[in-house]
Amino acid sequence: MSLKSDFIKYKKYSGNKSSLILLCTQQGLWALIVYRISNKIYKSSLLKPFKIILLGFAVINQKWIEIITGISIPYAVDIGERFYIGHFGNIIINSKVKIGDNCNISQGVTIGISGRGEKRGVPTIGNNVYIGVNAVIVGPIIIGDNCVIAANSLVTKSIEDNAVIVGVPGEIINYNSSKDYI
Known part of the structure; x- marks a missing residue:
């Protein structure tokens, strides 16, 4: 289990x-x-x-x-093994979100729905992803494996494996992966 x-x-x-x-x-x-x-x-x-x-x-x-x-965390969310919530409070995850194995999430994080019409949807989060304090990840996007979403970042576009995302809107600053975060 x-x-x-x-x-x-x-x-x-x-x-x-x-x-x-x-x-x-x-x-x-x-x-x-x-x-x-x-x-x-x-x-x-x-x-x-x-x-x-x-x-x-x-x-x-x-x-x-x-x-x-x-x-x-609604019961319909699909969360993989070894999930870790680092701190107390203000974490909202949409019921249709999928989160992979071995992910860490910090306080103040929102992973939810965004968009209109055909562009409306929720994120899919890969394996070994670290999500920093107050990060927001929304829309029908895919966050690749081994990514880092930095504190206070807004991610509305799909991100490839090993990317480190910073800012509003979130931009890739390097491909150092999440190995030192998880």
Whole structure:
């Protein structure tokens, strides 16, 4: 299960603190636990009436987490393994977004819908992507593997693998990848 891989990453980043300490202190982990359980129900093959009831409870739990942590991760989002939310609050992820494996996200990040007509859509985020504080990634774009989206950047165009993006609008400044960030 992806939740186990999330815990392993949180333990690594915390200097190998116990799971109990992580559960008591990491709001991002709280949000991930609720998301992973809710997403499992969403993807399950349970009979529809049971699934609807369980998803109703999932939405209530998601809203509770949203209120206490400021982190909104709908159960329909597709997030890979080893996801890490570095800091408390103000994280909004659209329900149709896809995020790859081994990604890190900081506080104040929005990953959402933008555009009109045929140009309306949500991003797809690759593997090993680091998203800095207050970054905004919107529209039907693809963020390649091993990218860094710097703090306060606005990304509205697709980005190739290993790119480092800075600014508003986001511009590629080099191809040093995310290896030192994740």
